[in-house]
Amino acid sequence: MALMGDRVLRYGRGQQHLWHLSPDLHPQQAMFTSPDAPSMLADAGRFVATAYLLLTERRVKASDLARTVQEFSYEGISTAVPRYFNSSSFRQEWIERRTRLIPRWKCPVLLLQGADDPLQPREFYTDPDVLAELPQGSGVHLFDSGHFWPFEVPEEMITVLRDFLK
Template sequence: MSTDAIPYEYTAPPARIRAVMDEAVGRLSRVDELVAELPQTPPRAPDEEGAEERLGEVTVTHRFVDAPGDGERVRWHFVEAGPSDAPVVVLLHGVPDSWWQWHYVLEALGTDHRCLAIDLKGYGQSEKGTGDFRQEGVAVQLEALLDQLGIGRFSLVTHDRGTPVGDHLVARAGHRVVRYGRGQQHLWHLHPDLHPQQAMFTSPDAPATLADARRLVVTAYSLLAERAVKTSDLVRTVQEFSYDGISTAVPRYFNSSSFRQEWIERRTRLIPRWKCPVLLLQGADDPLQPREFYTDPHIAAMLPPGSGVHLFDSGHFWPFEVPEETVSVLRDFLR
């Protein structure tokens, strides 16, 4: 499909989606009950540079690195696993998540890949000061971080709102990116009914909503997950989203762009600049991202050779809902 003359018209969701969305919204009636059932989530003390954490048979290291950005520097927190000379895999999370979203992947791939699970700027223990929160601006700063770490070629795996940043990073880095596992985000098709979070995150009430990390996490996972998520993963997700400054920093992304703007940028200047194989990673039962939008045969023609799509037997949060399938698919793709 040519991008020379694009009609900027939304795609109507499949007929089945209305019932699916109504059923998902119906789950919200249980949020108060689920919040009360969730074990206590005491704040975590911030990690220190070089602190180690055991994930199964793999020991991961917490890193804090200052890299160029926002006039002077941006402080990044990421968790690293694997041999320093192994193929590099960079992992970017979404909302309301952190590096912890990838802990099953770190545990499985950290034996033979150098894995970097990064807290995006504004999240977790990364920088939360004012600055450039455009998706493209954050991609530029991430590239500066990789340069500072001496990383040349790398593969990228993303989820949810980490993906718009990843789209720009892959377009910028060209052949430096070996493979792109593009996870759980709108691509070619879009409709306003399918991104209600834009209104929530741009509301004046957004900082107060995000400050209640416990309720935010339970609400998001109740609405969008189709399979059970371990309580321990929900607890750690709440803790990682509870650090000071997150509630005011994260809305800056949504106030710096819109879903429509991202959509047009992908169609006009990002997708044509992707050089590496792209694997679209989508939960088959995400009510806000219909699987039909990603199995459209026109998509294969617009992506680089070797690209494809994998539909997880899950909802939106497949790294937690189906961790074994996630690891298996990523291992095959990265191989």
């Protein structure tokens, strides 16, 4: 978006540390860069069940869980995910957002976040200073959910995005 800002009319962004970053709140960096990461990810069913158990506030449909397990079961995923986390860090990405990306946003931006996500507290997104940094017409939508709001409140997510993109 930073390179094609004049072509983007609206931008919805979810689950991102923008202004606030607390290393204690992104344990996946250490988890996925550890030597044990490939073996942990090799058991896709256990990995997905654990993540959803710890990070959701609402029931997720069994079919969505099954699809997520299927996605994490593809050959090479157990090594690709650690490679991604070894190639960058949340801190590097956060600095890039603050110094290069956010200042280039020209269109309205909608920040989407689970209100009860234990890894990204709602206070990170209700701070008036956060909204002041966004282009005119921007906003924040906090879903009554945990981290996986697309699966926890799918109908609300569709409504919110559809309204924003009109």
